[in-house]
Amino acid sequence: MTNTANKGTVATTTQTRDLRDLDVKTNNIYESIVIMAKRANQISNNVKEELHQKLSEFASSNDNLEEVFENREQIEISKHYEKLPKPSLVAVQEFLEDKIYYRNPTKE
8 A cells, every 4th residue: 555656745854743733633632643653554564565575586595694795776775765754754644634544433
């Protein structure tokens, strides 16, 4: 579900947020935080899986200390993922922009 190409609009540094903006949709700041935390975990897992898939292309079955070398493409891929905004920042932005679907079964 995550596409790292469209994350360019998310700030890469932490921002101060008004708590009143975060509880408007749920009327409960704690519920809002749980929703954003769960979404951040989803994003983190997706990015981690994507990174591992890309880096697995460079894995060798005959790894030993003498055969290990630095691959420029592998380094560039790693640098790209390091520059991505943190999953928690993406989750907050998605929450504020109503891009997260959530439901609370106890309220239904």
